[in-house]
Amino acid sequence: MKNEMLSAAEAAQRIEAGAVMVIAGAEDLLAQLPKGAWIGGTTVYFVTDEGGAVVRDKLFCTTFPEATGAAPRFVPVQELEGIATGYVPGGFTMIMIPAFSVAHSDFAIHGQTYPNLFNQPLAGWITGVHLDDLGKRAPMVFDGATGTGHDEGAVLLHCALPEGRSVDLDILNIFAQGDQEELTFSFPEGGFAAHDVIVGGERVNFARYLEENKVDTRLPLVANYAGALVNVSIQSVDENEGEVRFYAPVVAGVEYRLARALGSYAQAFAEGAGPDGVGQYSCNCILNYLYGELEGQKTGHFTGPVTFGEIAYILLNQTLVRLDISDAA
Template sequence: MKNEVLSVAEAAKRIEAGAVMVLAGDEALLAQLPRGKWIGGTTVYFVTEDGGTVMRDKLFCTTFAEATGAVPRYVDVAGLPEISKGYTPGGFTMIMIPAFSVAHSNFAVEGQTYPGLFDQPLSGWITGVHLDDIGKRAPKIFDGSTGIGHDEGAALLHVALPEGAHVDLDILNIFARGDSAALTFSFPEAGFAAKTAVVNGEEVNFARYITETGIDTRLPLVANYAGALVNVSIQSVDVEAGEVKFYAPVVAGVEYRLANALGSYAQAFAQGAGETGEGQYSCNCILNYLYGELEGQRTGKFTGPITFGEIAYILLNQTLVKMDISNAA
């Protein structure tokens, strides 16, 4: 696996040579690429070897040299439950979904119920745009089999690997569950927005509770999902409407606690990553980039796109997703 910052011409040459790739960059660049074994998504935020940056003139490219083949595929919203139908035995699948789309919402809420979804590593991210362009330009995904961009649905890359190869898909979450009050949500409050929450057994208006207690909304809610700490980030608090919106859905009946405050984001990532990250695929959250002031800062040796949501089987927030391929023949 190789991560590189390439020009359109350099990426096109690689694609035409038959490389299996995932690409990230500005829509105008992705739209110029030839057909091939790739998928792409829009973002202009990245962490490169020089640190966090906004980049509009080049593409961030990951080439899977270990791959023995790959099939790019586009599915519309109705086809999302059939993601696993393209799985290659012993391989893995990359996925990209546009932010703010119906597919984004549906995958976040229903994805874990899709048949066979967890049968092989599924990694990817939610595509975005420059923050100044939100509401002006739609995030896009690109299917390399056609080269066409879409603002709805999902782009998939089903990758085949040689016998003996092993894929390690994991998350780096720099947040820990704090000792604050236990929060739970119930239907119909569970989802991307909630008006009420149960706090230590008492039902409260959640927007008013956040305001009155002075909760730092830059910190996510953290839950333990089968041993993995998963974040749900707060998007907005509307006291007048009495509603709190989230970047990922809260799940009914799951206990959440506010994350502990951090010192330095960059330092926390460096400590969490250690000396690992080089030669691995990764993507990191736009909220970490903003709140952690990562522009110009490194995140250990991890490089990759900054995204509007990360996917390691399910939708994640304020997390770094990492994937490594080893023991390939």
Template structure:
């Protein structure tokens, strides 16, 4: 596996040679690529070898040199329950979803219920645009089989591996549940927004509660799923409508706690990444990039696109997702 920042001609040559790749970059660059064994998604934010940066003139490419084959595939938003239909035995699947799309919402809320979804490693990210372009330019995904761009649905790359290889899919979450064991949140319905929450057993107007208690919305709500900590990040608190919106859905009945405050973001990532190895595919959350002021700063050995959501089987927030291919023991 190899991560590189390359020009359009360099990436095009790799595609024509038959390389299996996932590609991230500006829409105008992705649109110039030939057909092949790849999928792509829009973003202009990256963590590079020299630190976080906005890059518009090159593409970030992860090449899966270990792959014995790959099939790009596009699914419209009404067909996402068929993601696992293309799984290859012993392989893995990469996925990209446009931010703010119907597919984004559908996968986030219902993805865990799709037949066979967890039968092999599924990793990827939610594509985005420059923050100044939100609302004027739609995030896109690209299907390498056709070269077509889509602002709805998902693209998948079903990757086959030779015998003797195994896939390691993991997340790096620098957040933990806060020390206040008496402060817990549950929600009456699953979804990307809410007006009500139950806090320590009492129902409250959640927007008013957040404002009145000075909650730092840069810190995510954290749920503990049998030892795996999963973040839900607060997107907006609207005091006029009383609505609080999230970057990933809260799940009804699940107990959340506010994350504990961090010191230095970049240092926390570097410490968390220590000993995780090098050369893996990874993607990091735009909220970590912004709140951690990661421009010009490295996050350990990990390089890759900065995204509007990360996927390790399910949609995640404020998390780094990493995937590596190793020789089987």
């Protein structure tokens, strides 16, 4: 695959030539693109070859020359559980969902229960806008089959691969669980917000707990799913209402720990990313971009959109998702 920053005109030429593409950029640029084998989503934050940057005049384009075919597809909210019905045997699927949408919430909370979701690699991200535009502009996704933009639902690109090719979908999480007490949320506290949490068998107000323990809320909650560490990032703490809001849902009954503090966020991320990433698709979290001060800094050879959530089968936070296509062993 190939990652490039292209003008809207250059991207349009690729699409018209039949390229299979996943595209990220400003809404006005995506709206200029012709119909074809592509999907797109809004963001103006990127990690480029020169480092992290806000880019409004170009599109980040990933081309999949390995694909023997691709079918873009828009899925409304009420049909999200049918994501896997478009899977191509032996292929992979790319997905984009607008931030703050009903689809975002439904996928985050119920995605793990969608029939056959895990039957092939599913990678993608939650689209966003410049932080100055929050509440003013809606994050969008674009369906290349029609060229239409949507602020609700999901867009999918179901890609076919020739025999002898394999897909590796992986995540890079620089966080580890800390040594603090286990935190457990009980029904009905599971979801994008919580008032109470169970600590050492005692129910306490979570906002008060974070304040009393002087927790750095840039650090996520981390759950261990059979060896895979999955983050839930803290969005806001309202002490007056006693409510903590999250960028991804907490799951009732799952044991979380606050992440171990990092000596240097930027250094930890750079070391974790390492030298890999050439020829791979990747997306990185806006919180990594902000907290890690990645503007102007490189993340190894990983380039791609900076997003409001990452998808590697399920919704993730503060995580780099990477997808690679190679010859099967």
